[in-house]
Amino acid sequence: MEDKERGSVVQAMELGRLLLNIGKSVSTAESCTGGNIAHKITSVPGSSSYYKGSVVAYANEVKSGVLGVSMEAVMEHGAVSREVVEQMAEGVRRLMGTDLAVATSGVAGPGGGTAEKPVGTVWIAATNGIEVQSECFHFEGNRAEIIEKTTEKAIFVLKSIANK
């Protein structure tokens, strides 16, 4: 594994130990990370005990049609927004029937950035079915680095809501 990937793999291993301890299951809804969170979680042997599945929702119609995100939220706030990422997290948690879920939506670049939401702008939301935690981050780097940093942070956020 490359050095830059060690952070997310360590997070995924720690998440696995935590979820086995507390007996909770997890799913993910990924836009800008494109499946990398699922990939890192499932790189841990035995992850099928707590990981049920993911929806990688790159297109807005997948966010809406599969995850139940309202197209009004997408039109009003944009796909990279607190409203959309929170609906993605809650949508995948319900769809997969898991205790916990995490979602990402951001601008990984190199294209797609705007003055308001430049490349590296990422929203992450995690839910335990009772509360939703969401936060906007601004990551530096190229496309691969932004995807990797988002993955590491998303698993970290998931661990913190799992502990509640």
Place this chain on the structure above:
Amino acid sequence: MEDKERGSVVQAMELGRLLLNIGKSVSTAESCTGGNIAHKITSVPGSSSYYKGSVVAYANEVKSGVLGVSMEAVMEHGAVSREVVEQMAEGVRRLMGTDLAVATSGVAGPGGGTAEKPVGTVWIAATNGIEVQSECFHFEGNRAEIIEKTTEKAIFVLKSIANK
């Protein structure tokens, strides 16, 4: 990127050029690859032009409930079978509304192997909505290597059905 990942990244870049040329879209349904195919496809800048999304279906209830795989097929043939992987591919193609789709189901190990289906046994199916191509592979290596080899082969199979 590590050397062992170069093959799948090259395949993903070639797939991207091909799909842009022929104007076709793609989705993926992943069991044993756990999101790595989606991750490799979306590592290519501009992939949002042809890639709509994925379902990572680790649990059998996700294969059934989200992708529409029949539980009878799972019970009769097992999750790692031609019947299930073909239903996964067709299920995700319909769900995501894409021209093409690829699906994987296999035993990445280290656990889960049997005499009939040892670690490294992987079914891959690809569909263009008219025909479905499926094949069983036997990959050598550890968990990470089997996931990576399956990813590279799945994108290769997808390219070959895209060309039809």
